[in-house]
Amino acid sequence: MRQLLEGWNLTDPNPDAYGAALQRMAKASPLLPAPAAEAYPTEPERIAAMGLELDLDAAPVLEAVDRVVVEGRALRLIEALEEMPTTSMAAGRMWERVATPEFVRQLATQDPPDFKTLDRLVFRVGSPAADPLLDALAVAESRGARRGFLGLLARLGPAIAPLVVTRLDDPRWYVTRNLLALLEELGDLPPSFGPARWLAHTDARVRFQALKLHLKLPAEHGAALITALQDSDPRVVRLALASVQHGCPASVVPHVARRAADGMAPGDLRVLAIRALGGSKAPAARDTLLELTQGGRSFLGREKLPPKSPELLAALRALAAGWAGNASARRVLARAAASKDPDIRTAGEPQPDRP
Numbered sequence: 001m002r003q004l005l006e007g008w009n010l011t012d013p014n015p016d017a018y019g020a021a022l023q024r025m026a027k028a029s030p031l032l033p034a035p036a037a038e039a040y041p042t043e044p045e046r047i048a049a050m051g052l053e054l055d056l057d058a059a060p061v062l063e064a065v066d067r068v069v070v071e072g073r074a075l076r077l078i079e080a081l082e083e084m085p086t087t088s089m090a091a092g093r094m095w096e097r098v099a100t101p102e103f104v105r106q107l108a109t110q111d112p113p114d115f116k117t118l119d120r121l122v123f124r125v126g127s128p129a130a131d132p133l134l135d136a137l138a139v140a141e142s143r144g145a146r147r148g149f150l151g152l153l154a155r156l157g158p159a160i161a162p163l164v165v166t167r168l169d170d171p172r173w174y175v176t177r178n179l180l181a182l183l184e185e186l187g188d189l190p191p192s193f194g195p196a197r198w199l200a201h202t203d204a205r206v207r208f209q210a211l212k213l214h215l216k217l218p219a220e221h222g223a224a225l226i227t228a229l230q231d232s233d234p235r236v237v238r239l240a241l242a243s244v245q246h247g248c249p250a251s252v253v254p255h256v257a258r259r260a261a262d263g264m265a266p267g268d269l270r271v272l273a274i275r276a277l278g279g280s281k282a283p284a285a286r287d288t289l290l291e292l293t294q295g296g297r298s299f300l301g302r303e304k305l306p307p308k309s310p311e312l313l314a315a316l317r318a319l320a321a322g323w324a325g326n327a328s329a330r331r332v333l334a335r336a337a338a339s340k341d342p343d344i345r346t347a348g349e350p351q352p353d354r355p
Helices: 016-027 044-054 059-070 075-083 089-098 101-108 115-125 127-139 143-155 158-166 173-186 195-200 204-214 218-229 234-242 253-261 267-278 283-292 310-322 327-337 342-347
Strands: none
Touching: 044 059, 044 075, 044 089, 059 089, 075 089, 075 115, 101 115, 101 127, 115 127, 115 143, 127 143, 127 158, 127 173, 143 173, 158 173, 173 195, 173 204, 195 204, 195 218, 204 218, 204 234, 218 234, 218 253, 234 253, 234 267, 253 267, 253 283, 267 283, 267 310, 283 310, 283 327, 310 327, 310 342, 327 342
């Protein structure tokens, strides 16, 4: 090779004048300005994809990932990361840049929130995602957004329950209501937590949600029902009565009986209370049902039933279902059987055994 190159010379194919002109053109300023580098920026998604393909976690690759996150275009990147094997070094480093509480906050505070990306991201972030999601839930104005945040938080599981409890003293009633609903979804509550104090909240919607949560705590079931049955809001009372349809604790029977006998209460609440008494074996339940079926005496001095009403029919069914063996109840049921009204006769008939 040395012999071939020694003494070798190439004659300039261009004439002297033409060569001089080329030199001047090369040294002269360009006629058009060159485009700035930022006019054709490198695509961060493409760089990130190359990093995944080559399993590289070099600084330019990670900087591209940061750009993707900041510019709010991380969904496709997250989908790609989910498909990568756990042995990928580049994927691990990228997850560290993407799966952060800060990015969760960024997505949650958008208008509207980016639930598509959050749905893929929250599980990866885990419990640290709870703080930004709870902040977003507190200020969410639309029902759809609140429902979305509650769903994401519920997916984080009981581990976030202690954090939720610390936020219950929020002065905004709707925040407290939503947090109580979240605790109900989470299921496992901190051992020291009890929702009794929120049964006395000034807002009925909070009391209603607190009762729903309370009914899942067997140790405090009876006390919660007694408080709820004295509530001024019909929804709270209705929920309490609905919960004792298939079993009424003895300590609660007197409060249910008062609701059943209250002639000023809404009819549907009285019927619920009467049905609940039918499932109790407490003497107070029997006595209340007998009182509800007393209509005074006829002209001839015979005991009679009150005028037909939903409350009377419910009381007759309750006596037939739970007290047919009692002497006083049998006399009432006999009067029902002799009635000319078919509804009253049917209500007083023996009830078939329930499975």
